[in-house]
Amino acid sequence: MDFKDTPEQAAFRAEVRQWLTANARPKQSGAGRPSQAERYDDAKRWYKKVADAGFACLDWPKEYGGAGLSQIHKVIWSQEVANYAEPDGYFVIGIGNCGPAIMHFASEQQKQHLLPRMASAEDVWCQMFSEPSAGSDVAGLRTSAVKQGDKWVVNGQKIWTSGAQHSDYGVILCRTDTEVSKYRGMTMFYIDMRQPGVDVKPIKQMDGDAHFNEVFFNDAEIPDSQRLGEIGGGWGAALLVLMNERLAISGVQPDGFPELLQLVKTLQIDGEPVSDNPSVREHLADWYCQHAGIKASTNRMLTAVAKGGMPGAEAALGKLVGAVMNQDIANYALQLLGESGPVMNPDFAPQQAHFQKTALFSPGIRLAGGTDEVMRNIIAEQVLGMPQEPRADKGMAFKDIPSGNQSA
């Protein structure tokens, strides 16, 4: 990848900078910690503003609410907006995961109606794949959709659905055939989250927020026109979503290094700058190497995508290293802060309690979008070419796979 902007890219960067200078809030500008509802409203306001200015979903076609530009323009935008305190990645699941599914599978009329509203966050979307007994092995899911005339009737439960309580629509993966292997019997749909038969229950986390939810379906009806892809083609459709998820996450997933560097530059212990401490310097050097490595591998992936390729196993590498590092750095920073480490009040804690919040939420990042172990499996099998792990249910009809739930 050539890291220098072309003249056209440089002009775009200048345009973005000018707009952000006039419209975005600088970092460290707000006081206190807004509530979850306030952060949601704030994110909606920001997305609408960005869309009105023509900077939303830069690589989407203009007729669907984008700007008809490229992945590289998106990277430039992300690099520049990262200097501000705006919630630019807040709706990444809808736009980054559900958006490509709608773009790929929905009818032209649906795309023209749904996508511009998604881009400006007028409509918020969630992704409903995981279930209590189907997370890493999402193809083991049991929420059923049964065809009745020109509609489908959905029953079952999803879990860990980020943002479901705020969502207008969700992309949902359902079991539509139990007679074939688990990968061949799934179908993807989109569903109105406010309709009868859909019940959303937020799950409270240890940081006090309720980022994700349980979602229950009791005879919820979906018109066949909201099917995304072929009947039984849900696994292929899900892979498209998951590959785009890795790409979307890689743009916004923090690894914690810039924040740690900022802390170390300002902190003193026993009157000495922390940055002079050899142990701290060694940690910084290690994490800088990992930070630079993630950046390089993300750039390699973006280069491949810009040339028409698909996001590949490089994303698993960045996800694994970045998520572990983010948690390790937060815990290390709390140790450096000593007795003031546990102070959660953003008015007193450095960087508005960034490290305290991260220490509580970063374990979840190591699970979301695929756990550490699943990332290691992807790297082992797809990068290193090691043998696939044994799959005992390979080729077995879904209904014959032993489970605790014999009703499916």
Ligand SMILES: Cc1cc2nc3c(=O)[nH]c(=O)nc-3n(C[C@H](O)[C@H](O)[C@H](O)COP(=O)(O)OP(=O)(O)OC[C@H]3O[C@@H](n4cnc5c(N)ncnc54)[C@H](O)[C@@H]3O)c2cc1C
């Ligand atoms: C913050 C957050 C947001 C999320 N948002 C969403 C969302 O919006 N939509 C959605 O559908 N889901 C979402 N999820 C769910 C997420 O995708 C799952 O948590 C994840 O896939 C792991 O599934 P699980 O929790 O069922 O764990 P399990 O799959 O049950 O795993 C349990 C443990 O076993 C290990 N394990 C499992 N399989 C293997 C294997 N083959 N080899 C080695 N080890 C293995 C795992 O690494 C883990 O340590 C979210 C999760 C989090 C934490």
